[in-house]
Amino acid sequence: MACNFIETLCLIPTDIIQTLRFKANIPLCFLGESLQTTCYLINRLPTPLLKHKSPFELLHHRSPDYSTLRVFGCLCYATNLFPKHKFDARACRCVFFGYPLDQKHYNIIQFYRRTHSVGDSNEIRR
Numbered sequence: 001m002a003c004n005f006i007e008t009l010c011l012i013p014t015d016i017i018q019t020l021r022f023k024a025n026i027p028l029c030f031l032g033e034s035l036q037t038t039c040y041l042i043n044r045l046p047t048p049l050l051k052h053k054s055p056f057e058l059l060h061h062r063s064p065d066y067s068t069l070r071v072f073g074c075l076c077y078a079t080n081l082f083p084k085h086k087f088d089a090r091a092c093r094c095v096f097f098g099y100p101l102d103q104k105h106y107n108i109i110q111f112y113r114r115t116h117s118v119g120d121s122n123e124i125r126r
Contacts, residue, residue, distance in 0.1 A: 002120070009125060012042070013035075013039070013042065016038045016041070017031070017034045017035055017038050018035060020034045020072045020073070021034050021070075023073065024072055024073020024095075025073070026073055026075075030097065030109075033097045033098045033107060034069050034072075034098075036071055036098050036099070036101070037097070037098035037099060040098065040099045041069075042055075043055045043056050044056050044064040044066070044069075046120065068104075070096050070106065071096065072096065072097070072098065073095060073096065073097070074095070074096050074098045075093060075094075075095060075096075076093075076094050076095070076106075076108060077091035077092065077093060077094065078092055078094045078108055078110075079091055080092055092110060093110070094106055094108040094109060094110050095108065095109050095110075097109050
């Protein structure tokens with residue numbers, strides 16, 4: 001029975017990664033971002049093994065903030081903080097790609113230019 005439980009724990013992250021990639025129609029080269037977002041989400045999900053608490057809650061002694069969660073792979077608009085002139089765009093179209101480990105920002109990628117620039121932003125709009 002313990003072996004089945006361990007196999008289930010190993011299958012769950014791979015299933016979530018595949019679901020994130022296929023639902024967002026993301027290329028395979030962004031597998032790392034899918035894995036990082038999966039770990040972020042699993043650490044904030046309550047589990048019956050921990051008496052319906054999340055690993056985040058047990059580590060930090062407070063419940064996680066679910067208001068900062070966004071849909072992986074969705075279109076978002078990052079604020080342009082330094083427009084070049086008065087009539088320049090105030091936001092740029094991006095794709096949401098997860099959460100960085102060391103900051104309270106969002107990882108975003110600009111697909112709508114010829115070059116794919118990766119960055120982070122603390123202000124995105126849906």
